Amino acid sequence: MTHNDAKRAPTDDQEAREKIAALLRRPWYVVAISGTVVLVSIVLLVLMGKFVAGLVIALVPAALIFAVCLGQAISFSPAAVARLKSAAEQTGGRFTLWKAGPGPYTGVPFEHGIGHDRFGVLDYVEQGLPVEVGHLLTTVDTHGKGLMPNAKRTAFAAIQLPERMAHMVLDFGRLSRFLGVRMAPEAWHRSQLVDVGGGRRFRLFVADGEEQLARAFFTPELVHLLQQIGRRYDVEIKDRYLYLFSTRSLGSGSDRRWQQQRTLIEGLARSVADSPVWDLLRRRSKRRSPARDALRRDDKRVVIIIVSVAVGAFVVLSAIAIYLWDQGLLKV
Template structure:
């Protein structure tokens, strides 16, 4: 099978000078998304360390003044602390510069890779409008960074993040994903890989257990499959034996979701856009799993409805194919969510901990 995606730019080493020149060019270009990345953090770190050094100097001078009021000793102590602070500023500034330069090397590598393959690289894309299970959670949603394509087969790949909670209780969630556009619409189905689960599913969304379907071995050994109630036979139609073989062979480390006319691949750490292996895997998945799911989506018809299904909100309407358009009844378009029992158990344990702490404090006050 011939490789479509050229990963050569990902294997080429970027020099420090190339990274600096690229950073300067992006800062001067005014392109959206690059300006904030061009601001150096050295000044902030230097100011922080400078403030701490000032406090340390005053503290040392105060201690020396209490125990020995010699002006010479005071001057020597202050000079020593100040000199140490300057060294710390220099060290941290160099470390921060190297770290940021390394990030710019990655940016340039991704830009070159995207240009070679006709993709677009964006360091940050606020609020991607996809129907997948991770894309409508929390606030502050963004893909950072991501590589996108208008004509596929892989439409997007990147690291997606969102935030939950607020203030001190806020938490940032990060997932890596790839999106493959299908030529037709299919019922909502999820394959939850068992290999990356611990105590229950690792997915941020739980689905009701009565929607689990068995597709036989070997798929059941590696995945927990979900389909809307009453769509078990539809799942058999979509997941043919040859497709199952490909899924077990190469996809069992990923979670997969079919929703509307999309196939999403999810991972916590296995879809690094700077790694050639990621694109080799996605290239293979698109030509095997994606092609077979896409073929099924073109021929699939849901006998439960007689009217064409509407496009999902926020997505570009697709031209209707010849013949009856692919369609899914309302109850087949989305899985019903359930409760993550691991989260409930964690909340109960945390509540017990707080209760015990409160009882201990009350006992201490009474005693």
């Protein structure tokens, strides 16, 4: 390390600490403001004894913003980052406060948005396979100083695979849920669904032409394990990595929860490392490697579903508003 590097390292570390501290504080600011709007709106509605359109219009979006930001503030807290840092010694791994860019990862969350960085990252080896656990920060707009957070946070674990695999997604809807309700339909073309014996909710999408590879990889043992993992994570396989994605940090919650997450990753890494599919891929690589084609999206179907739901919600809300107006309970 040169003299300049030695002088620059503490500064860079301090900048990373300040950046992450500001990042983790921002949702709390929005929680305080939106929570105040919700509280004031409710108090005024109670005092007036009637529904006032203006207050209701302010209350509903404020309540949604409050719920979203409160969930982010709790799920990506300083305590969650600190837990991953303390786990570095336990796992014999390395903790990094800030990693600029998406790194080698190409999973769907790493490709959406206009910028990607990782923070609170733990790297270690499990069952002979490199594992990275951390938090992905995806910039979704160019307004860096607005009141609302301009970046989406996604918790992830990435397990490096022995060989390159075709693109596969197990979409359990964990990244598109709000208050336990799935808010967006599956984006993948339904013709790519492959049945590997996991049941109706085990919806595996596989790149065209790789159905046989998927059935070889998803053994009954692995399917059973992924059914448990699907209670908390969406799963994606692409190139040399298997990803787990969630809207809640792996390090959040209690120590018991963290140990449960580590146990899941350990079991998954063991099952993956022992899979017979790697011998199949090594033999097949002499003839051809897995398809590099990504899964095909069915955006038309997604748009139709979203528009239908939006129209239905508008009709229901309009009917409620008309009824309240007729009853004299709604004022402008």
